[in-house]
Amino acid sequence: MCKNISCLVVDADEMTRHRHSGMLAGECFRVRSVCNGVDALLEMEKVAYDLVLLNLPNPGLDALAWLCAIKQRWPDCEVVIVTDHPSIETATVAIRLGAYDYLPKPVRPERLLQAAQEAVAHKQWALRCERIAA
Numbered sequence: 001m002c003k004n005i006s007c008l009v010v011d012a013d014e015m016t017r018h019r020h021s022g023m024l025a026g027e028c029f030r031v032r033s034v035c036n037g038v039d040a041l042l043e044m045e046k047v048a049y050d051l052v053l054l055n056l057p058n059p060g061l062d063a064l065a066w067l068c069a070i071k072q073r074w075p076d077c078e079v080v081i082v083t084d085h086p087s088i089e090t091a092t093v094a095i096r097l098g099a100y101d102y103l104p105k106p107v108r109p110e111r112l113l114q115a116a117q118e119a120v121a122h123k124q125w126a127l128r129c130e131r132i133a134a
Contacts, residue, residue: 005120006047009033010040011055011082016105020053020082023109024116037066044070049077051119053112054099056083056090064093071098078119082107 007029011017017033025031032047034040040052052070056063067079078100083090086104094102100119103111 004028004030005051006030006049007032007051007053007116008040008043008047008049009053010035010037011053012036013055016055016082020107020112023112024053027113027117029116037062040066044074044077048074050123051116052077052079053116054079054081056081056094057085064090064097067094067097067099076123078123080115080119082112 005028007024009017009020009024009031011020011033012035014035017035021031021033029051032043034043043049044052054063054067054070063081067081070077070079079098080101080103081091081094081099082103082105084105086102091102100122101115103115
């Protein structure tokens with residue numbers, strides 16, 4: 001999967017941002033990290049990201065509303081929710097709103113990498129299907 005895949009990590013916790021960014025950068029992702037929704041929006045306006053790792057909850061950011069906004073504005077972007085407070089209800093809503101995956105913290109490195117790779121593969125497959133159908 002060593003391609004030029006862009007990933008934005010959105011998490012208020014600096015250590016988590018650093019850890020997740022390092023895991024993905026080591027696997028050929030181009031990773032940028034931000035700590036809040038305002039910075040995430042500014043960053044996504046500049047760069048078309050393939051993948052967003054979005055922390056739920058995130059201070060100053062309604063992550064589920066942000067998920068909706070991402071999927072409406074950038075429908076080709078895959079989103080993986082990472083959360084400190086997992087629940088079946090929130091997971092169900094997140095998946096219905098378009099999240100590719102929903103991961104409870106702490107996330108094992110191999111599980112985070114697997115979710116990221118699968119989300120990008122899903123995106124690539126969907127884009128390929130769209131080209132064939134056109």
